[in-house]
Every structure is written in structure tokens, then in C-alpha cells.
Amino acid sequence: MSLSRPFRRTAGSTCAALLSLLILLGCAPDAVPRIADDAPPPAPLQRGQVRLQPPSLKVLEIQPVSAERGTRPVWAPARVVFQDDRVTAVAAPAAGRVVEIHARVGDAVQVGAPLATLASPDAARLRSERAAAGIEARLAAAELQRQTTMLDRGVGTAAEKTAAAARHDAARLEVARADRAAAFVGAGDQDRVVLRSPRDGVVVNLSATAGGMADAGGATLFTIGDPAALWVVADVFESDLEGILPGAAVQMQFSSMAHPVRGRVERVGAALEAETRRAPVYIALRETVAGLRPGALARVGIEVAPGSGLTIPLSAVLIKDERRSIVYVQRGDRPDGTVFEARDVKLGLPLRGAITVLEGLAPGERIVVRGGLLLDGAASQLL
Secondary structure, three states: OOOHHHHHHHHHHHHHHHHHHHHHOOOOHHHOOOOOOOOOOOOOOOOOEEEOOHHHHHHOEEEEOOOOOOOEEEEEEEEEEEOHHHEEEEOOOOOEEEEEEOOOOOOEEOOOOEEEEEEOHHHHHHHHHHHHHHHHHHHHHHHHHHHHHHHHHOOOOHHHHHHHHHHHHHHHHHHHHHHHHHHHOOOOOOOEEEEEOOOOEEEEEEOOOOOOEEOOOOOOOEEEEOOOOEEEEEEEEHHHOOOOOOOOEEEEEEOOOOOOEEEEEEEEOOOOOOOOOEEEEEEEEOOOOOOOOOOOEEEEEEEEOOOOOEEEEHHHOEEEOOOEEEEEEEOOOOOOOOEEEEEEOEEEEEEOOEEEEEEOOOOOOEEEEEOHHHHHHHHHHHO
16 A cells, blocks of 8 residues: 555646646647557657647638748838039138128029029229230230230341240230130129129028128038929838838838828938938929928838848747847648647748748748747647
């Protein structure tokens, strides 16, 4: 009798453990199917495999790995700006004081239209130098002509003619230099400089004030842009740039518009902003949008083709030993589909609920996308 008591306790513990495992696998003890004496035993499991009872399959979500790599949207904040080659900044060509402003913000201007008038001592000096250079050039030309005539009559010398020719050439060079310098400040009388529009467009920015001073090549006084040449610049995170290519379709949402606006990617900026780790993506509008203005804010969705590899739901991946990534694959060679194997996979970067599988899976294989923890717990019980 003393030997039977330990045996009974051991048998009871074994039955309790078996019952716990059956409950983990989704089967009550009275639901365990009885195998006929002549039925073949189930095939033995290989390492990393686990078998569930058929009723337990209901708690799993199983999907096939698709070979199709459809596009996915990448969303980013954006702003409306003028296209680079359709906006021009106008600054003062010479230092001076603003005496009159001819155009205001919102005014439509044509090329050559006056924008502002400046009084510039530098402009007066440059024009005086041009006039003086012209006088010197005329005197040098007259002297050369006189020396040539005298030499022809035999009363002059070749040396004097050569010296006169040299002075004439120098005077011509000075005239050319003075003309270029005076042309830089534009046409005008005495010290007046008239700033003119370099293109057709609209005045979108004005920083000049009457009576204010302007430095040569300093701050922009006027900004002229073409309102028909706008594009949208999206600020995209570094991790979302992969797969964004020129020509990609874009949908843009503006708070002032009920319907999204279509566009396409023109180019992707080559540099990242140091603090935000974002890069500009330039988007061209594919349709005319009435009322769209520079500075308007938008939210854009850029259609991006995924990179190399297959994409699966992030919920299908389990982390083992803090370094292994596994996915449970349903074995297709088992007719009842109750056998699953843990497959090590090599992954890319996660993005919005999905992740790219670089190695370990093939298109068409069926994987567990939800409920993998049940399989993982059952596998641990079998170890």
C-alpha cells in the first residue's frame, strides 16, 4: 500500500498536465476523437511543428502570401508654393532710398512694368562716369584723327600717332566698362533708379516702404510669381521615401476644398532637413484648381510601390529569443490543415501595419496572421 500512493499522485499529475494541454489546444476531454484501432497513427511532428485539433482552427486567421505588390499611400503634410522657375525676386541694383512705390501686393504686372523708384547716389555716380568716359573717347578719337592727318602731310611722327591710337583704345575700353556699370542700374535720369518687373505675373510679396533705405543686392523688395505655375511641396519622413518615384500618383486634401485634388510627383529632394529628418517631394497639379494660393496647407497621399520582397501583416510576426523573427506556416501536405511550422524569416522595415519579408516565405504559402501566440504556446508545451 505504501508503494501505490506515490504512483497515484504521479498519475494524477500527468492527467492534469494532459488536460491542460488539451484545453490549450482547444479541445475538451470529452471532445477528443477516438481513433479506431485500425486507423493509422498521425505522422510524427518535426522540430518546430505543432498540431492543433480541428475545432481550434476557428480562433486563427490564416491568409495566403500574395505575390502581388500593389501600391500603398504615404501621407505627409504639404504646402503650396510657386514653381522654382516661375517666381522672381526683385532687389535694388544700387543702394538708395525708396521715393515711390508703383505696385502693391496682388497687382498683376507685365514684364517691364515699374514697381518702385529709388534715389541712388551710386546710380548718379555711375551715369556720370559713363558720360565722362564718352567725352574722353570722343577726344581720343579726334586726337587720333589729327595725328593721322599730320603724319599723312609729313608734319607728324609715327610715334605720336601710335600714342594717340593707344589712348583711343583705352578710352573705348573705359566707355564699355562704364556702359556696363550704368546699365546695371537701368535707365533713368541722374540719381533715379526705376525697379521694373522681370516677368509677367502677380506681386506676391512686398517689403519696400516709401522713404526706406535699400541696399545694393540686399533684401528682396518685390516677389513676382506666376499664379498659374504652382506646385505642392510635401515634407516626407526619411523612412517613407523608399519607393517614391517621379510620376507617382498623388491625392491632395485641402481644408478649403470638399474634394481631393490629383497630382503627380515631379522630383524628390536630394537632402534631408537636419532637425525633422524630412525631405521635400515636389508635386505638380494635374488639374486647374480655382482659388489655390501660395502658402495654402495640404495633406497629401503619395502612391508608393513597395520594395523588393513580399509584404505581410505585421501581426503575423512573432519575436523569439529577442533576435529571431518567426511566422507560423500552415503545412499544405496535411489534408486536415492542422499542422503548422515555425518559419524563420528575414524582414525589412515595418510600415503602417505591414512589413516586408526579404527571405523565408514564398508566394501562395498560408500563414497565421492572427492567433500565432496560441500556436507558440502550444509549441512551448510540447518541448
